[in-house]
Amino acid sequence: MKKLLLIFLITTNIVSLSFSQNAQPVLSTQLQTGASGMSAQRLMRIDNTVQEYINKKWLNGAVAIIYKNGKLAYYKAFGYDDIDKKTMMQKDEIFRIASQTKALTSTAILILYEQGKLLIDDPVSKYIPEFNKQVVLDKFNAVDTTYTTVPAKREVTIRDLLTHTSGIGYAGIGTPEMNAIYAKNGIPAGLGAIDASLLDKMKTLGKLPLNFQPGEKWMYGLNTDLLGCLVEVISGTNLEEFIRKNICVPLGMNDTYFNLPKEKVNRLTTVYTEDSLQHIIKWDIHHFGVDPSYPLIAKHYFSGGAGLSSTAFDYAVFLQMIMNGGIYNGHRILSKRTVEMMTSNQIGDVPFGDNKFGLGFQITTEKGAAKGPWSEGSFSWGGFFGTSYWADPKEKLVCLFMTQQTPNSHGDIAEKFKALVYQAIGE
Numbered sequence: 093m094k095k096l097l098l099i100f101l102i103t104t105n106i107v108s109l110s111f112s113q114n115a116q117p118v119l120s121t122q123l124q125t126g127a128s129g130m131s132a133q134r135l136m137r138i139d140n141t142v143q144e145y146i147n148k149k150w151l152n153g154a155v156a157i158i159y160k161n162g163k164l165a166y167y168k169a170f171g172y173d174d175i176d177k178k179t180m181m182q183k184d185e186i187f188r189i190a191s192q193t194k195a196l197t198s199t200a201i202l203i204l205y206e207q208g209k210l211l212i213d214d215p216v217s218k219y220i221p222e223f224n225k226q227v228v229l230d231k232f233n234a235v236d237t238t239y240t241t242v243p244a245k246r247e248v249t250i251r252d253l254l255t256h257t258s259g260i261g262y263a264g265i266g267t268p269e270m271n272a273i274y275a276k277n278g279i280p281a282g283l284g285a286i287d288a289s290l291l292d293k294m295k296t297l298g299k300l301p302l303n304f305q306p307g308e309k310w311m312y313g314l315n316t317d318l319l320g321c322l323v324e325v326i327s328g329t330n331l332e333e334f335i336r337k338n339i340c341v342p343l344g345m346n347d348t349y350f351n352l353p354k355e356k357v358n359r360l361t362t363v364y365t366e367d368s369l370q371h372i373i374k375w376d377i378h379h380f381g382v383d384p385s386y387p388l389i390a391k392h393y394f395s396g397g398a399g400l401s402s403t404a405f406d407y408a409v410f411l412q413m414i415m416n417g418g419i420y421n422g423h424r425i426l427s428k429r430t431v432e433m434m435t436s437n438q439i440g441d442v443p444f445g446d447n448k449f450g451l452g453f454q455i456t457t458e459k460g461a462a463k464g465p466w467s468e469g470s471f472s473w474g475g476f477f478g479t480s481y482w483a484d485p486k487e488k489l490v491c492l493f494m495t496q497q498t499p500n501s502h503g504d505i506a507e508k509f510k511a512l513v514y515q516a517i518g519e
Contacts, residue, residue, distance in 0.1 A: 160517070
């Protein structure tokens with residue numbers, strides 16, 4: 093009997109040890125700088141640098157968050173949310189994250205892939221027939237916006253959309269040719285409150301020319317808005333509801349929304365831009381034609397490429413889930429293998445600077461890592477209004493630097509933040 097008890101206790105301890113070794117970090121807002129393996133003293137250099145930018149009136153405010161080894165090493169708010177009202181920036185401020193929406197929409201399409209609802213190399217036309225028999229821009233006349241085309245050599249696939257290699261451009265912020273073509277046909281960029289049908293706009297997009305042959309180049313475009321539309325068509329659920337149910341709720345991302353609830357309105361950041369003399373001024377509806385209050389305006393056009401608002405902490409949770417191999421706090425969002433695909437080079441030899449692109453993220457290569465502080469395999473992106481993020485699996489880092497100002501002549505603060513994070517690793 094004693095022998096059986098001893099075997100039971102040993103087995104229990106082995107199983108317990110196994111579970112603890114396989115346990116994935118769950119993020120806390122309790123500061124644990126020492127336990128994280130970062131120097132509190134050297135992290136203060138971030139304070140000094142960001143505060144210098146604020147003192148010089150180069151920046152109105154910011155929120156920065158750093159997790160190392162799943163422990164909170166740094167979480168601070170700087171400056172003002174509203175300069176005129178002298179309202180201080182808070183750590184739980186809700187930011188318009190714009191293109192940081194893309195990673196969640198890419199995750200949503202991959203959830204459907206794992207549910208057997210689609211294949212990554214499916215042609216888009218399988219779900220939206222208007223993308224059948226597409227054409228590619230050949231010659232463009234800027235005087236009257238007329239153009240000639242040639243047939244596409246193959247159909248645009250879901251993988252092309254995930255990697256921005258489809259040939260679809262961006263409205264408003266893309267090439268002059270695509271800006272003109274999209275404007276003429278009423279294609280929106282996805283920013284702001286859009287009173288239209290997402291499916292109708294994407295059907296119109298399908299009839300317009302591609303900028304280049306699918307798969308031949310990388311070009312930032314409305315690919316993720318189209319992915320969001322595919323989520324709606326394939327799931328039968330709107331994108332807001334799908335992301336909320338399948339990503340935000342299980343991860344506990346309680347401050348991430350397309351339509352911001354009334355009780356959270358007071359936490360929405362003020363948006364700033366700059367005048368011709370680089371003075372910080374408040375954003376108004378005349379800038380890019382985007383009403384800055386759009387998170388508060390009830391909307392049904394959910395831009396998978398630009399529509400969400402969120403906090404630094406919420407987005408850190410999402411990134412930690414990816415770092416954990418698709419699981420967080422007992423909730424599996426994606427399989428480990430799908431995450432490996434997301435964070436691997438998916439564009440082959442297609443040029444993309446020193447780095448590559450995965451399924452929704454920029455991926456740092458050996459060449460890219462040699463030129464900057466982050467490690468090979470880090471994945472990253474940012475947002476139009478001045479938000480940025482990266483996660484570094486080698487160093488087990490999750491980092492965000494959130495501002496709400498564009499354009500910003502002193503936007504190099506985000507790169508300085510990155511350098512300051514890595515110099516603080518180690519005691």
